[in-house]
Amino acid sequence: MSGVKLVYFNGRGKAELIRLALTYVGIEFEEVYLKEKSEIEKLRSDGDLLFQQVPLLEIDGKRIVQSGAILRYLARRGGIYGNNNDESTRIDELFEGTRDFCGPLLGMIFRPEEDVLKEAKEKLLPRYLPVFNKVLEETGSGYLVGKSLTLADLGLIEPLLILVEYLGDQVLTGYPQLQSFYKNITSDEKIASFLVGPHRKPKNDQAYVDTVRRVLNW
Ligand SMILES: N[C@@H](CCC(=O)N[C@@H](CS)C(=O)NCC(=O)O)C(=O)O
Known part of the structure; x- marks a missing residue:
């Protein structure tokens, strides 16, 4: 141990x-x-x-x-925090966005599920999904920063897992980069086994x- x-x-x-x-x-x-x-x-x-x-x-x-x-x-x-200060800063920026995105979803069951999901559909999804989809489109690597997985990607997969679990994978319809991100990250060997x-x-x-x-x- x-x-x-x-x-x-x-x-x-x-x-x-x-x-x-x-x-x-x-x-x-x-x-x-x-x-x-x-x-x-x-x-x-x-x-x-x-x-x-x-x-x-x-x-x-x-x-x-x-x-x-x-x-x-x-x-x-x-070694998933970037190769220099600029990359680490970009990772921080995106990671903090994933925390703001995920925060309200972590309260599921401490508040009525319908309320959390209604607010998520009205506010969280329209605010965050387009941004992360666009960033993935810009990097073109399948990751939010650089060409390999970083803390920002782990941060993003958490709210996506919750949303897909509660709302189904159609929640990502219209966001092709996020759809492939979800598929690729969840089929990563270490993440899939987790x-x-x-x-x-x-x-x-x-x-x-x-x-x-x-x-x-x-
Ligand atoms: N900013 C802290 C917040 C941690 C936090 O709120 N922990 C809660 C449990 S989820 C806790 O221990 N609350 C007890 C308290 O605030 O007295 C973090 O991200 O770790």
């Missing part, structure tokens, strides 16, 4: 992309699932959570919090919501 440990809930939330990135860059890891309030309280009182929040990644003798910091650490370590493997979490369900509420005292 590599000793790498991801602490979060047994659900997607802010950890799912970290799980995907760890898998993609080839780092084996174990997961610790928070189930009780006392567990997060212990991490807090031990000083393990800088902002009192999870996810927490223990790796290379460090404890890293903040999902963006964790993902960038993994991206740099795995999607059917033990680190991939199922759709949020009531048990997950109850656990989060209990642990965080919501």
Whole structure:
């Protein structure tokens, strides 16, 4: 075992992309699932959570919090964060766009599904799908930046997976670059194995919501 440990809930939330990135860059890891309030309280009182929040990644003798910091650490370590400052900046720009795109979708089941999907159809899809489709058209490589997969592409596949899961693949109709992006990325060997493997979490369900509420005292 590599000793790498991801602490979060047994659900997607802010950890799912970290799980995907760890898998993609080839780092084996174990997961610790928070189930009780006392567990997060212990991490807090031990000083393990800088902002009192999870996810927490223990790796290379460090404890890293903040999902963006964790993902960038993994991206740099795995060589998927560009070859120079300009590329990394472009990756950041697009990656942050994927976070804005994905954010409202992560709340599925914490809010009524119909409301989230209605807002997604009215606001998120028309705002973000054309932009990402256009960027892919411009690079022509099948990736958002450069000629190989970067953190930005991992960031984009997360909301696309959620949308296709909830709305079907017709959600990408009219966006040919995104259709082939979706197909290519999900058939990448490492990503395909992640999607059917033990680190991939199922759709949020009531048990997950109850656990989060209990642990965080919501
Ligand atoms: N900006 C942080 C936000 C993390 C966050 O909101 N974590 C939630 C669980 S999803 C949490 O631990 N909340 C407890 C709290 O805020 O006290 C990140 O991206 O990691």
